[in-house]
Amino acid sequence: MTTALWQKWRWDGLGIGLAGLCLVHCLATAIFLVALASAGGVLFDPIIHEIGLMLAIGFGLLSLGKGILQHGFMMPAAIGALGIGVMSGALSLPHGESEMLYTVLGVILLALGHDLNHRAAH
Known part of the structure; x- marks a missing residue:
């Protein structure tokens, strides 16, 4: 990968990777809890979700904010901000299906x- 392409892809790639890890965490937690209900206390610890949200906000600010300056399109940042808002709102819900649904959304x-x-930058 060329240096210029890597610099364009770096923050979006990290953001997409983090989103993927969050999705895997949510789905794996649900599957794992079906198999081992006693593990729920550790995997559903609110600090995991709060740290994940802080990372998502940080990568979103860096990547999507830089994208606005680079290509001038607001739509990617608006959609990303909506996603962060939905994830933030999910933290206020009790653990369960609704929280998981809104987090995944x-x-x-x-x-x-x-x-x-990423597409707008190219």
Whole structure:
């Protein structure tokens, strides 16, 4: 990968990767809890979700903000911000199906924002 291409892809790639890890965490937690209900206390610890949200916000600000300055399109950042908002709102819900549904929806929206940002840069 050339240096210029790597610099364009770096933050969006990290953002999409983080969104993917979040999605895998949510789905793996649900599957794991079906198999081992006693593990729920560790994997559903709120600090994991709070740290993940902080990372998503940080990567979103860096990548999507840089994208606005680079290509001038607001839509990727708006979609990414909506995803972060949905993920933030999910933290206020009690653990369960609703929280997981909104978290996954937020992660998908954020990943879509990063993907659109990456496409707009090229």
